[in-house]
Amino acid sequence: MTVAATSSSLQDAYDRIPGTVVFDSRAAMKGYALNKMCYSFNSRENREAYRLNEDAYCDAFELNAQQRLALKHRNITELIEAGGNMYYLAKWAGIFGMSVQQLGAQQRGITEEAFKEMLLRAGDQ
Amino acid sequence: MARIIGGIATSHIPAIGKAIAQEVQQQPYWKPFFDGFNPVHAWLEKERPDVAVVIYNDHGLNFFLDKMPTFAVGASDLYRNADEGWGLPVSLPFPGYPEMSWHLIESLISEEFDLTTCQEMLVDHAFVVPMTLLWPDGRPIRAIPVAINTVQFPLPTPARCFKLGKAIGRAIESFNEDLRVVVIGSGGMSHQLDGERAGFINRKFDITCLDQIVDDAATLSQMSVAELVLMAGVQGVELLNWLAMRGAMTGSVSEKHRNYHVPISNTAAAVMILENDTVVG
Numbered sequence: 001m002t003v004a005a006t007s008s009s010l011q012d013a014y015d016r017i018p019g020t021v022v023f024d025s026r027a028a029m030k031g032y033a034l035n036k037m038c039y040s041f042n043s044r045e046n047r048e049a050y051r052l053n054e055d056a057y058c059d060a061f062e063l064n065a066q067q068r069l070a071l072k073h074r075n076i077t078e079l080i081e082a083g084g085n086m087y088y089l090a091k092w093a094g095i096f097g098m099s100v101q102q103l104g105a106q107q108r109g110i111t112e113e114a115f116k117e118m119l120l121r122a123g124d125q
Numbered sequence: 126m127a128r129i130i131g132g133i134a135t136s137h138i139p140a141i142g143k144a145i146a147q148e149v150q151q152q153p154y155w156k157p158f159f160d161g162f163n164p165v166h167a168w169l170e171k172e173r174p175d176v177a178v179v180i181y182n183d184h185g186l187n188f189f190l191d192k193m194p195t196f197a198v199g200a201s202d203l204y205r206n207a208d209e210g211w212g213l214p215v216s217l218p219f220p221g222y223p224e225m226s227w228h229l230i231e232s233l234i235s236e237e238f239d240l241t242t243c244q245e246m247l248v249d250h251a252f253v254v255p256m257t258l259l260w261p262d263g264r265p266i267r268a269i270p271v272a273i274n275t276v277q278f279p280l281p282t283p284a285r286c287f288k289l290g291k292a293i294g295r296a297i298e299s300f301n302e303d304l305r306v307v308v309i310g311s312g313g314m315s316h317q318l319d320g321e322r323a324g325f326i327n328r329k330f331d332i333t334c335l336d337q338i339v340d341d342a343a344t345l346s347q348m349s350v351a352e353l354v355l356m357a358g359v360q361g362v363e364l365l366n367w368l369a370m371r372g373a374m375t376g377s378v379s380e381k382h383r384n385y386h387v388p389i390s391n392t393a394a395a396v397m398i399l400e401n402d403t404v405v406g
Contacts, residue, residue: 020321
């Protein structure tokens, strides 16, 4: 009989994946308020409200200091460390017109052009 | 009785929706991708399905982390799209087929797939983009959305999604109406938006997947979710939708069309048509 994977062995398997933070229970617990705020950006009015007063908007969702700082830095790596999920963070990034290529380049620490070139080369392998 | 006339798997990258809205399909960047849909349009014109069962993943339009179903089935007569926050044009609504939805739900739950039923359900780009790619001139078809959680880990295993697909296949073919049904698996292929590995694409694994989806899906479905993330990237787990589509088909299928193109946005994109060799048992 197969033994069901425990949460710790699942987490170990996730943690062995290079360059990747899997959105598991740990991130879910850490990032709920941040993700809830980002989910609210499906609404145009909410995106406008955030743009007009970021601090007040973060207050309303009771974000912690780490999350607020990561938002101020416009830094996806820090936002993921603060429990953010990429699908919701993308809605936040959309407020500033940041593309998924720009977000990818930022996380890789390379230019947007270099990131796009890397994607094009992936087709030649 | 309803009959599955084929399965189609296709990528659903939001940028595709923007390209369609901007009518840039024939520009050099897009042409190799969009030209891959000409044979799909010809196939749909010939086969004329009445109903599409669309297996997809919601990215935070209808479902949030407060209530996250592993499997959810729509049971509405109309499915609306809405603002997803990053500038995609909002699509016209899609007609549903609640009687058939409820038949699927009853059949699936009797087979112990304890899913969430949704009499209201917003459908996001993962539903809209495939429908628009397949029927660019409008959609003479009713749709039933089936959503699989790919946001909050733990995700359902590939094996479970494959089994869900098999149960969906049996449910469709036991619906007592004379209908032609196409099953759509949305998403993929390899891609990763987040982390230092952002931009990860695995062409070799994708090609293996495309081959195994046709003739060895049972082996493919034995991967763990962690292995799938490792090989296909975090968002490449959308292969779960493809496996469920494949499960709805019979054991033996014929590949009628395939197009694989890298990159579209951050993603390896593909489309594939499968036909059943025999009737679902």
